[in-house]
Amino acid sequence: MNDVAAAAGVALKTVSRVVNNEPGVNATTAERVHAAIERLGYRRNDGARTLRRGRTASIGLVIEDVADPFYSGLSRAVEDVALDEGCLVFTGSSGEDASRERELVLAFCARRVDGLIIVPAGTDHDYLTPEIDAGIAAVFADRPPGAGPDADTVVCDNAGGARVGTEHLLAHGHRRIAFLADSPSIFTATERLRGYREALASAGLPYDEELVAMAPPGRARALADLERLFRLADPPTALFTGNGRTTVATLRALAAPITHGPPVAVVGFDDFELADLLGITVVAQDPARLGRVAAELLFRRLAGESGPPQRLELPTRLVVRGSGELPLRG
Amino acid sequence: MNDVAAAAGVALKTVSRVVNNEPGVNATTAERVHAAIERLGYRRNDGARTLRRGRTASIGLVIEDVADPFYSGLSRAVEDVALDEGCLVFTGSSGEDASRERELVLAFCARRVDGLIIVPAGTDHDYLTPEIDAGIAAVFADRPPGAGPDADTVVCDNAGGARVGTEHLLAHGHRRIAFLADSPSIFTATERLRGYREALASAGLPYDEELVAMAPPGRARALADLERLFRLADPPTALFTGNGRTTVATLRALAAPITHGPPVAVVGFDDFELADLLGITVVAQDPARLGRVAAELLFRRLAGESGPPQRLELPTRLVVRGSGELPLRG
DNA sequence: TCTCGATTTGACAACGTTGTCACCGCCTCT
DNA sequence: AGAGGCGGTGACAACGTTGTCAAATCGAGA
Numbered sequence: 171m172n173d174v175a176a177a178a179g180v181a182l183k184t185v186s187r188v189v190n191n192e193p194g195v196n197a198t199t200a201e202r203v204h205a206a207i208e209r210l211g212y213r214r215n216d217g218a219r220t221l222r223r224g225r226t227a228s229i230g231l232v233i234e235d236v237a238d239p240f241y242s243g244l245s246r247a248v249e250d251v252a253l254d255e256g257c258l259v260f261t262g263s264s265g266e267d268a269s270r271e272r273e274l275v276l277a278f279c280a281r282r283v284d285g286l287i288i289v290p291a292g293t294d295h296d297y298l299t300p301e302i303d304a305g306i307a308a309v310f311a312d313r314p315p316g317a318g319p320d321a322d323t324v325v326c327d328n329a330g331g332a333r334v335g336t337e338h339l340l341a342h343g344h345r346r347i348a349f350l351a352d353s354p355s356i357f358t359a360t361e362r363l364r365g366y367r368e369a370l371a372s373a374g375l376p377y378d379e380e381l382v383a384m385a386p387p388g389r390a391r392a393l394a395d396l397e398r399l400f401r402l403a404d405p406p407t408a409l410f411t412g413n414g415r416t417t418v419a420t421l422r423a424l425a426a427p428i429t430h431g432p433p434v435a436v437v438g439f440d441d442f443e444l445a446d447l448l449g450i451t452v453v454a455q456d457p458a459r460l461g462r463v464a465a466e467l468l469f470r471r472l473a474g475e476s477g478p479p480q481r482l483e484l485p486t487r488l489v490v491r492g493s494g495e496l497p498l499r500g
Numbered sequence: 501m502n503d504v505a506a507a508a509g510v511a512l513k514t515v516s517r518v519v520n521n522e523p524g525v526n527a528t529t530a531e532r533v534h535a536a537i538e539r540l541g542y543r544r545n546d547g548a549r550t551l552r553r554g555r556t557a558s559i560g561l562v563i564e565d566v567a568d569p570f571y572s573g574l575s576r577a578v579e580d581v582a583l584d585e586g587c588l589v590f591t592g593s594s595g596e597d598a599s600r601e602r603e604l605v606l607a608f609c610a611r612r613v614d615g616l617i618i619v620p621a622g623t624d625h626d627y628l629t630p631e632i633d634a635g636i637a638a639v640f641a642d643r644p645p646g647a648g649p650d651a652d653t654v655v656c657d658n659a660g661g662a663r664v665g666t667e668h669l670l671a672h673g674h675r676r677i678a679f680l681a682d683s684p685s686i687f688t689a690t691e692r693l694r695g696y697r698e699a700l701a702s703a704g705l706p707y708d709e710e711l712v713a714m715a716p717p718g719r720a721r722a723l724a725d726l727e728r729l730f731r732l733a734d735p736p737t738a739l740f741t742g743n744g745r746t747t748v749a750t751l752r753a754l755a756a757p758i759t760h761g762p763p764v765a766v767v768g769f770d771d772f773e774l775a776d777l778l779g780i781t782v783v784a785q786d787p788a789r790l791g792r793v794a795a796e797l798l799f800r801r802l803a804g805e806s807g808p809p810q811r812l813e814l815p816t817r818l819v820v821r822g823s824g825e826l827p828l829r830g
Numbered sequence: 831t832c833t834c835g836a837t838t839t840g841a842c843a844a845c846g847t848t849g850t851c852a853c854c855g856c857c858t859c860t
Numbered sequence: 861a862g863a864g865g866c867g868g869t870g871a872c873a874a875c876g877t878t879g880t881c882a883a884a885t886c887g888a889g890a
Contacts, residue, residue: 848874
């Protein structure tokens with residue numbers, strides 16, 4: 171900017187004014203400055219600007235894994251809202267690792283992002299309290315934070331969705347419904363388990379732990395679970411799978427030649443690409459909406475909206491495609 | 501940092517030394533400084549640090565759409581490499597819109613990212629030349645840049661992959677093979693078309709424009725294309741689909757009740773989630789590897805590696821799953 | 831002609847760091 | 861005792877902006 175000023179024969183401040191479209195600059199002078207900018211290929215240094223002004227016009231987004239379609243949908247929505255607000259996004263994947271999450275968040279804070287959107291991985295978010303006190307806005311998405319700060323949170327109606335999904339299977343006559351989901355340490359998994367149990371209870375059915383399997387999704391694990399379930403004295407006739415990855419892993423296991431189980435009905439939590447072609451009935455949530463709502467909430471906070479932390483719950487939607495309507499064999 | 505210095509009763513510079521683990525600070529003093537840092541909840545301002553030192557330890561990544569699994573896989577790989585290098589990533593989706601790409605790139609440049617990884621959307625990248633001259637390293641991924649700078653580029657063997665896929669269908673007896681892909685304005689689409697034509701030529705078959713359809717993927721478009729193809733006097737007995745989204749849209753259209761075409765063999769370019777369950781034969785590329793290689797190349801440049809721009813081509817792999825092995829009905 | 835207000839411009843400090851250099855003790859070696 | 865080296869510390873400028881305030885210029889009205 172100094173060079174530009176020298177080249178245009180004006181003071182630094184005048185260049186600054188021109189660059190920022192501030193009023194009160196003579197048109198002729200502005201023209202001369204523009205020419206100099208063009209000639210020198212000058213581009214304003216937003217880092218320095220940020221330092222002076224206090225706002226960085228950037229936010230940090232920490233999710234579990236960008237490569238997971240659920241989070242990448244959320245990610246895209248956050249990005250779009252941010253761009254509308256003239257804001258850039260730092261993205262980081264925690265990989266469900268609390269310490270990596272912490273590392274990312276603190277790195278974002280050191281960069282003085284204006285706000286954070288976090289899909290929390292750990293159970294302890296005390297480390298965020300000083301940052302929030304220091305004025306960094308934070309919104310939690312998909313799951314509430316663990317111990318620590320009381321901040322805005324946007325989740326979906328996990329228990330309600332799981333209840334509806336389970337009730338759907340019950341309505342088709344099933345009485346032995348297995349529940350397969352991620353580790354109980356993950357908020358959404360336990361919430362969905364709760365919905366499943368509520369549905370059973372409402373139908374006057376007992377909760378049978380033998381029918382429940384909760385662990386990180388994976389091919390081997392899905393196979394093992396199914397083999398165990400099908401060997402039970404009173405095996406399940408339907409499966410409720412508690413998230414997208416578990417659903418996919420389960421479908422693969424069901425298709426494997428080893429799993430010589432009887433046909434079972436399947437309802438999954440989370441919609442996924444090609445579920446329509448495979449005819450899989452799901453309880454769908456809308457990751458893009460989750461991201462959008464979280465980002466909008468964040469920007470309202472950044473715009474100065476005060477008030478107590480909000481907790482928003484987004485609805486789910488049952489999408490009937492066939493796999494959940496398989497009747498009980500009589 | 502000033503406050504910390506005052507609280508610890510030392511000079512600014514000493515705090516700086518402690519914060520950066522620089523040698524030459526008395527253990528007792530360091531202890532006192534650490535205590536003050538803890539007490540005040542101080543966190544270094546990386547923006548100011550960056551301004552002073554010149555390197556921002558951040559890179560910009562511009563892709564077409566994070567929500568597309570291909571790009572989100574690439575994205576995750578870039579992120580992982582960057583994290584290893586102690587670097588944060590700004591991510592932006594261009595949505596195949598050249599002006600949005602430009603806007604994002606220039607915003608990243610204004611933030612003085614150290615480097616850029618770009619999946620180019622437009623055909624004119626002259627706007628990047630001054631930035632590259634200004635010292636920002638750039639690597640193009642998935643597609644080469646249009647007119648403008650001559651920079652490092654990592655692509656996959658598009659033509660080779662399409663040739664192998666087409667040859668696979670030819671080997672199963674097909675002579676009328678349709679080619680469905682994205683707009684010819686997209687580099688990968690035309691390269692794959694080239695591979696398709698090479699395979700036909702090698703087999704001594706004519707290139708029939710009636711069998712080729714190139715446009716942005718979508719449900720309606722896939723249906724229209726298939727209906728047209730199946731109404732031809734000499735309809736195709738096999739389809740080669742030129743990218744993941746086209747493959748999926750085509751499969752949906754094939755499954756639609758309206759499309760009452762005969763069974764056709766299908767080979768798609770790009771692997772996708774659940775292709776295994778659906779039994780779709782594909783020519784797979786590895787988006788994570790693409791991202792990793794591009795990021796590694798970028799960081800080598802940032803580390804000072806000189807030499808002429810490189811152009812890397814990654815191999816593809818034919819994954820046989822059934823849909824491409826449907827024999828010609830005799 | 832002088833004063834006043836508006837317009838245009840510029841000097842300077844500040845944002846929070848780090849690099850450079852100089853300083854102060856203290857110990858060791860002559 | 862004096863010179864020299866070394867570990868520890870601090871003063872100060874600089875990075876590239878922008879906010880504050882003052883100065884210069886000009887035309888208009890008294």
